[in-house]
Amino acid sequence: MTVPIFQVCAADPAVTALLGTGPVRLFPFGNAPQGVQLPYCVWQTITGVPENYMDCPPDMDRHALQVDVYAATGAQARQVVQALRAAIEPHAHIVSLNGESTEPSTGHRRSGFDVDWFVTR
Template sequence: MNPPIFQICAADPAVTALLGTGPTRLFPFGEAPQGVQLPYAVWQTITGTPENYLGQTPDIDSYTIQIDVYAGRGSEARQVAAALRDSIEPHAHVVGWNEESTDPDTGHKRYGFDVEWHVSR
């Protein structure tokens, strides 16, 4: 019931060149380990809706997911975001670029964007 973001991105050599393998540092919301190596990214579902029809059950779900990249430098966060974007766009649509910021507790740079993903059931 979730978009296949990890499967798509972890299979992309440009993404794994930046986020590694074993594990690929792309985590569901709230699951990034404490002290994880930079850069890394997290994703979460912002909203989702089934494609409802009269007379039949939905055959597709639409999700808006937010992706946030954390890195030591802003340029590095942008580079990872671009690799993720390039990996995702053949499968889904980027629908928004979110703010760039610095985490006040860690000093990590953050770059985020939103994706609209349609998932067949």
């Protein structure tokens, strides 16, 4: 019942062209390793809800994910966001765009979005 965001994005050539391979710089739990190469992406589950029915147990869960991209420039962050959205949208719903900012301690540019992903049990 894990959201397949890594598998979907790691299989997309546009994403791996920007986030690399071995490893793909797409990290769970909202944390990236110290000193990781830019650009990179972190994601985390914000909440999850089973799809409850009156006559039977749930057969799927809806996971709300937060996806954040960090890059050296705003243009690079936007490019990665665009590639991630194109990879994810055939499988899940982008439900919000979370704006852009600059991390005060590093100067890295951040851009992100939220995803609702339905996962069959």
